[in-house]
Amino acid sequence: MDPLNKANINTANEDEFGRDPLFAVAPRTLRVRAPGKINASFHVGPLRDDGYHGVASTYLAVSRYEEVIATTKPGTAPTDITVSISDTSSLDADALAGIPLNSGNLAVRAARLVADVAENPCGVHLEIIKHVPIAGGMGGGSADAAATLVACDALWHTGLSREELSLLGAELGADVPFALLGGAAVGLGVGDELTAALAPTPLHWVLVPAGFGLSTPVVYGRLDDLRASAGCTAVEPSQVDAEVLAALRAGDPHALAQCLHNDLQAAAESLAPSLSAVLAQGQELGALASLVSGSGPTVAFLAESSERAGELAEALAKYGHTAWAVEGPVHGAHLVP
Incomplete structure (x- = not known):
C-alpha cells in the first residue's frame, strides 16, 4: 500500500484518541515471562559525582521467573494503565501487599514508555505474577518492566527491536536491559552497558x-x-x-x-x-x-x-x-x- 494512501486511511478512521479502531475491536491478552538474575561476579567502583557507582558485573539469568499478563482496554486512553498482583504469586502475602500499584511500579512506567512511541496505543491492565524475591537482589521489578515492554510492544503493534526496547528499559534502571537480553552478559558503566557472554551449558x-x-x-x-x-x-x-x-x-x-x-x-x-x-x-x-x-x-x-x-x-x-x-x-x- 502506498504510504500516503495508508496515512490517509488511518487519519480518516481515527477515533477521538487518535487510534485506529481496528486495534480496538476486542480486548487482547498476552502473557510474557522474564527471568530473575544473579551476579556471578560484581565489582563496585567509588561513589561518583552523579551519585552512582561504576560496576563490572557478570550477569546470569536464572529460571526463577516473573510473569506479566497484559490485557488491552479498547476504547480507553493510553494513559489508562492499571496494575494488579496475581493471587497465584508464590511470595509472602505481606511482601506482596507493599508493592506499589501506581507510577511507582516499574511495569506501569514501562507501559507508558511504549505508549509514548506507539502509533495506536490504548489502555492496558497488567497482572503481575510474582516469583522473584522483592528487594532481594535478583531484579524482580526489572523483570516485570522487561516483560511489560515486550507485552505492550506486541499488543500495540509497535514493532520495536530488542535494541530499541533496551534503550527504553535503560530509562527505568540498569537491570531492565539485561532482563530483556537474558543469558549471560558482562555489565559495565552502571550495569547498563551490556555485552553478551558465551555460556552454552546451564x-x-x-x-x-x-x-x-x-x-x-x-x-x-x-x-x-x-x-x-x-x-x-x-x-x-x-x-x-x-x-x-x-x-x-x-x-x-x-x-x-x-x-x-x-x-x-x-x-x-x-x-x-x-x-x-x-x-x-x-x-x-x-x-x-x-x-x-x-x-x-x-x-x-x-x-x-x-x-x-x-x-x-x-x-x-x-x-x-x-x-x-x-x-x-x-x-x-x-x-x-
Missing part, C-alpha cells in the same frame, strides 16, 4: 530468599562506609575477571566456584548478619560456593549438577529455609504461548 544453583528485603542504595552506602573506615580506596572497574568468563564458557562449576565474587556481600552481611550463617550452612551441606546475589539479601549456592542442586535444596528446606533449585543461563523476556 549451571545449577540453589537460591535461598530472605524473609526481608534490603534497599540497594542503602547497601551501596554501607559499602562506601566500610571502605572509608578501613581506609580502602576503590578503583573504577573496567572489566570482569577473565576466569569467570572462561568458567562460564566451559560450563565448569568447579572452576566458577573458585572465582565467584561480590563486592556488595560484606555490606549486605553487615546490614543483615543472619546471612553469614545461611552462607556457611549451604557450603556445609555441599554447595561448591556461595555468594549474596547483587545487593542481597537472596543467597545463591552453586551446585555441581542438577541432582546435587535438588539435594541441596531439600537439605536446606529441612533446616527451615525456603530453597529453590534453578539453572542458568536462560532466555530473556519472551512471550508465553
Whole structure:
C-alpha cells in the first residue's frame, strides 16, 4: 500500500484518541515471562559525582521467573494503565501487599514508555505474577518492566527491536536491559552497558530468599562506609575477571566456584548478619560456593549438577529455609504461548 494512501486511511478512521479502531475491536491478552538474575561476579567502583557507582558485573539469568499478563482496554486512553498482583504469586502475602500499584511500579512506567512511541496505543491492565524475591537482589521489578515492554510492544503493534526496547528499559534502571537480553552478559558503566557472554551449558544453583528485603542504595552506602573506615580506596572497574568468563564458557562449576565474587556481600552481611550463617550452612551441606546475589539479601549456592542442586535444596528446606533449585543461563523476556 502506498504510504500516503495508508496515512490517509488511518487519519480518516481515527477515533477521538487518535487510534485506529481496528486495534480496538476486542480486548487482547498476552502473557510474557522474564527471568530473575544473579551476579556471578560484581565489582563496585567509588561513589561518583552523579551519585552512582561504576560496576563490572557478570550477569546470569536464572529460571526463577516473573510473569506479566497484559490485557488491552479498547476504547480507553493510553494513559489508562492499571496494575494488579496475581493471587497465584508464590511470595509472602505481606511482601506482596507493599508493592506499589501506581507510577511507582516499574511495569506501569514501562507501559507508558511504549505508549509514548506507539502509533495506536490504548489502555492496558497488567497482572503481575510474582516469583522473584522483592528487594532481594535478583531484579524482580526489572523483570516485570522487561516483560511489560515486550507485552505492550506486541499488543500495540509497535514493532520495536530488542535494541530499541533496551534503550527504553535503560530509562527505568540498569537491570531492565539485561532482563530483556537474558543469558549471560558482562555489565559495565552502571550495569547498563551490556555485552553478551558465551555460556552454552546451564549451571545449577540453589537460591535461598530472605524473609526481608534490603534497599540497594542503602547497601551501596554501607559499602562506601566500610571502605572509608578501613581506609580502602576503590578503583573504577573496567572489566570482569577473565576466569569467570572462561568458567562460564566451559560450563565448569568447579572452576566458577573458585572465582565467584561480590563486592556488595560484606555490606549486605553487615546490614543483615543472619546471612553469614545461611552462607556457611549451604557450603556445609555441599554447595561448591556461595555468594549474596547483587545487593542481597537472596543467597545463591552453586551446585555441581542438577541432582546435587535438588539435594541441596531439600537439605536446606529441612533446616527451615525456603530453597529453590534453578539453572542458568536462560532466555530473556519472551512471550508465553
